[in-house]
Amino acid sequence: MKLPKSILKLIFSIAICQSAGLIGTVFTVSSIENWYNLLNQPSFRPPNWLFGPVWTTLYTLMGISLYWIWIKGTKKKEVREALKLFAVHLVFNASWSIVFFGMNNIPLSLVNIIVLWILIIMVMVKFYKIDKKASWILLPYLAWVSFATILNFSIFLLNR
16 A cells, blocks of 8 residues: 555654654764763753653654644745754754763764754744744754753753
């Protein structure tokens, strides 16, 4: 049985977003016990087990959003530009774990996550002009990265 092209696009969109999470996981898992748990942490830090389910959900929402934009047609300049911006944003998303957990570089990871936060806003604005629901579905992602930015900043302050 051959899957419809639109279903394949949806699966690919979610998979490409989940791959950013997989990249992050490679660097995160090895650093949790050896480095991260040894840092001074703010009192509001969520338990480590919460991050996996939250990010899996957010990457799925990102994939659905990406799909909704992609099916608008890549012949449209605004769609191509939005997809390119999304790709850049996804690189910053994946690179945060590399910088924070892989390189143990808290100051640079703070810069990375601030740039990521700005890119999420830019993606949401571009997506809104093409498909409002593709923008709105990214609100939980923006909220979580906002919290993660505060967490990153707090860890930076507590470990200078």
